[in-house]
Amino acid sequence: MADTYNIIISGEGGQGVLSIAEIIAQAAWLQGKQAVCVPYFSTEKRGGISMAFAQISDRPIAFPKFRQADLWVALSERAVTRLESYLKAGTTVIVNSHLVKDLSKLESWQPRIIDATKIAKEQLHKPRTFNMVILGAMLNFVPGISKEGFAAALDKQFADKYARDPELKKLNQQAFEIGYELIKK
Amino acid sequence: MKILSINSRPMSEKNFLMGNEVLGRAARAAQADAMYGYPITPASEIMHFWAGEAGSEAGHDQGLVFQQAEDEIGAGFMLIGGVLAGRRAFTATAGPGHVLMQDAFAMAEAMRLPVVAYIMQRGGPSTSTVIYSQQEVTLACFGGNGNGFRIVYAPSTLQELFDYGLKVFNTAWKYRFPTFLLGDGYLAKMLGEVELYDPAERGLEIVPTEPYLLEKKRGIDLKNVIPSPELEVRYSDGVEYACLRNCLNMEEETLTVNQEIKAAWDKMAKEVVEHEYVGQSAAKTVVVAQGIVAAAARQAVQEASGSVGLFRPITLNPFPVEALRRSVAGAERIIIAESAYNQLGRMVKDALYGQVQVPITEYYRPSMSILPEEIAELIKDNVAV
Amino acid sequence: MPEEMSKLEIRSALPKCARLDSKPHLFCPGCGHPEVLKALGFAVDELGLQRRIAFGVDIGCSLLAWDFFDFDTVETHHGRTVPVMVGLRLGNPEAIAVAYVGDGGAYAIGAGHLLNAAIRNDNILTIVVNNGLYAMTGGQEAPTTHPGWKVKTAPYGADQYYIKAPEIIRNVNPAAFVARGITSRQPELRQLMKDALQHINGNHGFAFLEVLSQCPLNWKTMDSAEATFRVLEQEHAKLFPTGRF
Numbered sequence: 150m151a152d153t154y155n156i157i158i159s160g161e162g163g164q165g166v167l168s169i170a171e172i173i174a175q176a177a178w179l180q181g182k183q184a185v186c187v188p189y190f191s192t193e194k195r196g197g198i199s200m201a202f203a204q205i206s207d208r209p210i211a212f213p214k215f216r217q218a219d220l221w222v223a224l225s226e227r228a229v230t231r232l233e234s235y236l237k238a239g240t241t242v243i244v245n246s247h248l249v250k251d252l253s254k255l256e257s258w259q260p261r262i263i264d265a266t267k268i269a270k271e272q273l274h275k276p277r278t279f280n281m282v283i284l285g286a287m288l289n290f291v292p293g294i295s296k297e298g299f300a301a302a303l304d305k306q307f308a309d310k311y312a313r314d315p316e317l318k319k320l321n322q323q324a325f326e327i328g329y330e331l332i333k334k
Numbered sequence: 335m336k337i338l339s340i341n342s343r344p345m346s347e348k349n350f351l352m353g354n355e356v357l358g359r360a361a362r363a364a365q366a367d368a369m370y371g372y373p374i375t376p377a378s379e380i381m382h383f384w385a386g387e388a389g390s391e392a393g394h395d396q397g398l399v400f401q402q403a404e405d406e407i408g409a410g411f412m413l414i415g416g417v418l419a420g421r422r423a424f425t426a427t428a429g430p431g432h433v434l435m436q437d438a439f440a441m442a443e444a445m446r447l448p449v450v451a452y453i454m455q456r457g458g459p460s461t462s463t464v465i466y467s468q469q470e471v472t473l474a475c476f477g478g479n480g481n482g483f484r485i486v487y488a489p490s491t492l493q494e495l496f497d498y499g500l501k502v503f504n505t506a507w508k509y510r511f512p513t514f515l516l517g518d519g520y521l522a523k524m525l526g527e528v529e530l531y532d533p534a535e536r537g538l539e540i541v542p543t544e545p546y547l548l549e550k551k552r553g554i555d556l557k558n559v560i561p562s563p564e565l566e567v568r569y570s571d572g573v574e575y576a577c578l579r580n581c582l583n584m585e586e587e588t589l590t591v592n593q594e595i596k597a598a599w600d601k602m603a604k605e606v607v608e609h610e611y612v613g614q615s616a617a618k619t620v621v622v623a624q625g626i627v628a629a630a631a632r633q634a635v636q637e638a639s640g641s642v643g644l645f646r647p648i649t650l651n652p653f654p655v656e657a658l659r660r661s662v663a664g665a666e667r668i669i670i671a672e673s674a675y676n677q678l679g680r681m682v683k684d685a686l687y688g689q690v691q692v693p694i695t696e697y698y699r700p701s702m703s704i705l706p707e708e709i710a711e712l713i714k715d716n717v718a719v
Numbered sequence: 720m721p722e723e724m725s726k727l728e729i730r731s732a733l734p735k736c737a738r739l740d741s742k743p744h745l746f747c748p749g750c751g752h753p754e755v756l757k758a759l760g761f762a763v764d765e766l767g768l769q770r771r772i773a774f775g776v777d778i779g780c781s782l783l784a785w786d787f788f789d790f791d792t793v794e795t796h797h798g799r800t801v802p803v804m805v806g807l808r809l810g811n812p813e814a815i816a817v818a819y820v821g822d823g824g825a826y827a828i829g830a831g832h833l834l835n836a837a838i839r840n841d842n843i844l845t846i847v848v849n850n851g852l853y854a855m856t857g858g859q860e861a862p863t864t865h866p867g868w869k870v871k872t873a874p875y876g877a878d879q880y881y882i883k884a885p886e887i888i889r890n891v892n893p894a895a896f897v898a899r900g901i902t903s904r905q906p907e908l909r910q911l912m913k914d915a916l917q918h919i920n921g922n923h924g925f926a927f928l929e930v931l932s933q934c935p936l937n938w939k940t941m942d943s944a945e946a947t948f949r950v951l952e953q954e955h956a957k958l959f960p961t962g963r964f
Binding site: 368370399401403404405407408409411412413414415416417418419420421423437438440441545546547548566568570573575576577578579580581 | 795803804811813
């Protein structure tokens with residue numbers, strides 16, 4: 150990896166934007182990469198746009214923010230309108246189609262569409278797996294993290310949670326696989 | 335997020351942690367035993383962490399003190415009370431809270447009380463944003479109605495949050511000045527790799543604290559640490575009593591207080607002042623930056639071609655004047671970059687007045703991040719080859 | 720006059736813990752502070768607490784008590800004596816922490832700290848000397864100024880609003896020691912001081928003692944002790960009833 154791989158997650162407060170960024174960053178770190186993530190938020194802790202910046206690299210990362218994203222994940226409509234300045238020609242765009250209806254501005258980036266909300270609710274019956282579905286989709290693009298490596302990282306990060314709720318591990322794995330495969334098509 | 339065992343002091347190991355938690359752990363590693371605070375974004379997690387520590391079984395056993403005060407003024411003065419009781423005490427604040435703390439910090443400055451604060455700069459002035467800036471430099475160094483005798487460290491990475499988060503306590507109690515760690519909202523909220531360690535493993539000794547009031551066996555003579563017009567020690571029935579004040583009557587008393595503080599400050603400065611220089615020595619282009627912007631500048635300078643260097647003050651106060659002057663000895667251009675208007679700039683110009691005749695590029699972006707690319711562009715724009 | 724009394728005579732008129740060589744004190748002639756301080760000192764003597772007291776004074780006339788006693792003392796910023804003593808007591812659970820403040824420091828600038836310390840039941844004793852105005856700074860209106868009193872910042876008469884603090888403290892903290900005394904009744908005041916100190920010494924929590932006091936200088940009754948005591952005992956004590964709450 151020449152430079153840092155830059156990821157932006159954006160959505161409504163409460164959608165798990167920061168969690169997704171933290172999970173992917175820490176997963177990369179557990180696999181031996183350098184990683185940093187930082188949230189970006191307005192004064193209203195509730196009801197505002199939520200954004201998180203994550204970077205993955207082979208060398209130490211100097212600054213937690215960057216100009217242009219290699220991967221941009223938009224989870225809500227409002228997130229789309231604000232963030233075009235962070236996109237460059239080759240940015241991979243993943244969009245949660247459940248909430249993002251107007252894709253006209255993003256056409257040139259050929260966004261990958263995934264209705265993570267629907268999958269989480271109707272296929273998995275647990276809205277909270279939303280994050281995992283998105284992470285699965287993302288993993289198609291984030292360099293340096295294998296599926297196995299990611300699963301192992303999750304085992305470490307959620308060790309306490311899995312100990313209390315063993316079902317969660319299976320569920321996460323399912324959600325992740327669905328998200329991963331959906332994008333491959 | 336993985337949390338280390340609360341009961342143990344951190345052993346040498348790498349972790350993936352948020353900046354505020356790193357600071358909480360640094361305080362624990364330094365054997366801090368009291369925190370008085372008030373919630374304010376982006377510093378609140380430091381207090382949450384400490385509340386967890388103090389309320390745990392181990393915290394109870396160790397007698398850790400935690401109190402959330404009614405406001406930052408209350409927190410600042412409770413902090414003074416804790417220090418007077420001999421606690422290795424600290425607080426954490428930001429922005430408008432930092433403004434309110436200046437009432438207490440002014441008293442601490444006048445009486446040379448070793449209060450410690452972690453300050454995580456956010457937008458300003460006023461409430462502004464909760465995110466980031468470098469606009470509290472002047473406030474941290476020169477706030478209150480005094481002459482700016484507070485020691486201020488400006489860490490630039492998560493690792494330095496731990497290293498200096500530890501160090502502030504020793505500096506405060508050894509030299510008896512209010513001592514602050516001046517971070518920012520990005521450092522506070524970013525997650526990344528940090529190596530935690532037990533200072534004893536690295537040969538770092540913890541400077542002991544001692545009560546100012548109700549001390550039965552005084553190890554230190556209060557006359558050496560409190561300006562004389564503010565202290566009266568007397569004996570009654572063989573018992574020593576100490577009376578401390580900050581209200582004075584005559585101009586001469588105030589002059590004496592300031593002179594004594596300054597004398598102690600100048601002595602301390604020689605030992606405490608810290609800086610970092612990166613890049614070519616006697617560089618023709620010297621970038622000056624502090625805190626997280628210095629991290630960005632470090633990368634830009636390391637990747638730049640040509641005769642470029644970075645001068646980074648680590649202590650903003652006392653400012654490393656001599657080191658800066660030496661660093662710019664061969665400079666044909668100086669670039670100052672900060673996320674504020676002229677707060678670092680002012681200090682640089684003050685240090686260099688009469689010393690250099692080179693153009694200074696002032697890159698001021700109040701509340702905005704400054705990326706490595708931006709500094710690289712500044713360097714390229716007219717780098718002196 | 721001190722020159723005419725023997726040291727022994729002076730000594731017996733003052734508490735043992737009072738510092739002799741800072742006498743005569745710096746309070747105005749006829750001021751109520753020395754009466755409050757004496758009552759406190761005698762109570763401290765009787766309870767044997769001299770070496771355990773951390774004595775905090777505010778900015779205002781109370782700062783003149785800075786060297787009144789042989790106590791460990793700290794003068795704080797205006798209105799901030801309560802949080803300093805709260806922080807100190809939390810840091811040293813053996814300390815007898817006493818905040819000695821005026822009505823301005825306690826009920827205006829320091830009101831937030833005072834109310835919250837009471838709500839938290841912090842284990843400190845707060846003594847508030849209530850003379851109905853800001854005395855040290857020249858007689859401005861205070862939260863305790865009587866309606867209609869003419870003071871420097873209300874030259875046409877102070878408004879109808881004033882604060883009755885012990886009543887409020889009792890409302891927010893049913894367990895605290897709460898009382899209002901008066902300088903003109905020393906034996907009662909000394910007893911109140913003892914009971915208040917015993918409350919915090921026994922770790923029972925917040926103790927609050929307001930003492931009605933005279934300020935002949937700003938009350939403009941310097942010429943007549945009778946006038947001073949009339950204002951104190953008839954006007955002041957009428958607006959602020961003494962007693963235990």
